Amino acid sequence: MTAFILVAGAHTGGWVWREVAAGLRDAGARAYEVTLSGMDGGGGGAAGPGVDLETHIEELVRLIDRVEGQDVVLVGHCYGIHPVRGAADRRSERISRIVNVDVGIPEDGDPALKLVPDRTDRERVLSLAREDSAGTLPAPAVEEWQRWGSVAGLPAEALARLTEQAAPQPLPTLTQPLRQSGAVAELPTAGVLCTANGSSIAVVEAMVGLGDPAFQALADQGVTFFELGTGHWPMLSAPRELVDVLLRAAAGEGHQVSATGRERPAHLRPFLMDVKERPRERTGRVDLHLPDADGPRPAVVFVHGGPVPAGARPTPRDWPAFVGYAQYAASLGAVGVTVDHRLHELTAYGRAADDIAEAIELVRADPRVDGDRVALWFVSAGGLLAADWLAAPPSWLRCVAASYPILAPLPGWGLADSRFRPAAAVRGAGRLPIVLTRVGLERPEIAVTVEEFVSAAADCGAALEVIDVPLGHHGFETIDPTDESRDAVRRAMRSVLGHLGAGTD
Incomplete structure (x- = not known):
């Protein structure tokens, strides 16, 4: 039986996966909606001292060790891909596949801050970290979520719930570099691209076709892609469709990008x-x-x-x-x-x-x-x-x-x-x-x-x-x-x- 470990992005916890987890269980899989330390939600409650990316990685490692069986699929959305990659690197023998939900693949040494799309927001995080390296980044107001990704497809009540349940993000989780030994690079990977947020299979194919070595790994045999016609939070805007994609990804399905040289870009x-x-x-x-x-x-x-x-x-x-x-x-x-x-x-x-x-x-x-x-x-x-x-x-x-x-x-x-x-x-x-x-x-x-x-x-x-x-x-x-x-x-x-x-x- 496949076990899906679902890891949320910045400011959110396991609650965002509720409908997706229920759909996976209805399909016969096991599902674990993870709420990492400091991400309890409810619009308040600062993280305890010492919570950083390493804290979140270790929490996932302990969860992986408790899950029975070998068919474990780690799913990371936005910030969540950093602890997912860190934990998978340490328990690669237990992981059958990683699924990136509307997020790229971080490299060794990348802090999660690199994912923040807006330069002003990145500078704000760095400024806050200089003032208090163990502090938190306040949760976005309802009108600020668009700065972190498209809210296309989100019903008004879902956006309101996202805002009400959001938690301050511990700054060290964003500023601490991700360290990987290289074991995680050998694991099969699926990418879920949310087209309303600007990503698509066509964009990936174009980047691979440009010939830059940094993108050639996206054409590896073990890498597949899916598209969802929604914004950056598909677990809230398109949960049923995301369930279907996760099940197909676990089965090794998806679109494989052609490697440069097979066909003229x-x-x-x-x-x-x-x-x-x-x-x-x-x-x-x-x-x-x-x-x-x-x-x-x-x-x-x-x-x-x-x-x-x-x-x-x-x-x-x-x-x-x-x-x-x-x-x-x-x-x-x-x-x-x-x-x-x-x-x-x-x-x-x-x-x-x-x-x-x-x-x-x-x-x-x-x-x-x-x-x-x-x-x-x-x-x-x-x-x-x-x-x-x-x-x-x-x-x-x-x-x-x-x-x-x-x-x-x-x-x-x-x-x-x-x-x-x-x-x-x-x-x-x-x-x-x-x-x-x-x-x-x-x-x-x-x-x-x-x-x-x-x-x-x-x-x-x-x-x-x-x-x-x-x-x-x-x-x-x-x-x-x-x-x-x-x-x-x-x-x-x-x-x-x-x-x-x-x-x-």
Whole structure:
């Protein structure tokens, strides 16, 4: 009989698993809803002295030792994955599988604080820890849970219960590094990805396809994935569906991601159009694709998305889609510009914005570029970087374009209060032309941000042109080589160049 040990995330205890545990027992399994020290709930009661991550790991180890049989599945949600991984590392011979519920796989030496999505919240934790290293982090107010993950699907009464039962989190549980011997790495693992919180199998496949060694373990034979169309607390918003997923995970089911090399990753497939090759020059992180033209020409700067791991090769400016777009712009009389910016993790949007601003200055200073006629074209998660330029467009910026962009931070990204919110910034765009290429088969959590942007643009009278690709996917230029897709690329490019006053014949 399978025994599920269910470990909750920050500020919560075993009570959050009540419905899931009941469903597992009804299916013939055993279930243990764990409340770790200091997490008794009820909205009060500080943790006792000395409660840290090691305390929680040892409590799980003792529970594992009491559970009869060998078929033990450890389930960790959010913070809970840290004590789960620590305990599994010490009792690997007893564990048949680990299930990560809407959380990544921490590495040796990672503190749970690394999981906190918002930089301001992380700094707050560190500040509190400096004042009192053994203190606690107050439980979130009802309106603050969204900062820790999407509350999509949570009924109002469940959100109220989450707030009422939440406990202050002992700071040492968040700041103490997780130590692993390596034994846990050999255990089969399943990931439950909550799509309303911004994670999905498609995102995992994209990260593996980027070729960075840090992500190749996600394509191992013993790693599988499931999706749930809900927010960060599926045990409260979709308990029945989570029960089904846990039972299937314990049986070894789930989607396995293809390892790099079995199939060419989507971002490295050919551009959907044959474009005449133009000269290409590289300076630092910037490539210029040059037209056949005398005198300064307008420029289109293409801004990739991410995060793209620092070790990914090739880098985005050498990906077929960006080379194709830049060469296409050059073939029509403009300077096509590709840039490698340093959006290597979600916390690096500020650094990436600085890289783009620096690249633009370099481009505008080039004598072959008309520095007063520049367009910026943002792609995918690079769309958030459009916010600064929409909020206060400089005179030389003649057009902003975006292809299947993310136009508001996704839940769980920790950017809710940041400046990177194009859907809000568009109110400052005035009459700046905006060309948006929208795909009909977009991931729902991204499509919501696009519709929010379109609505905001309409409300403020922005000069928005929408080009639809009804049967297009995210990244359609290399995965949907159809006449419809090619027509959309032509229309978008000619619109952008028209706003630049560039010849497009």
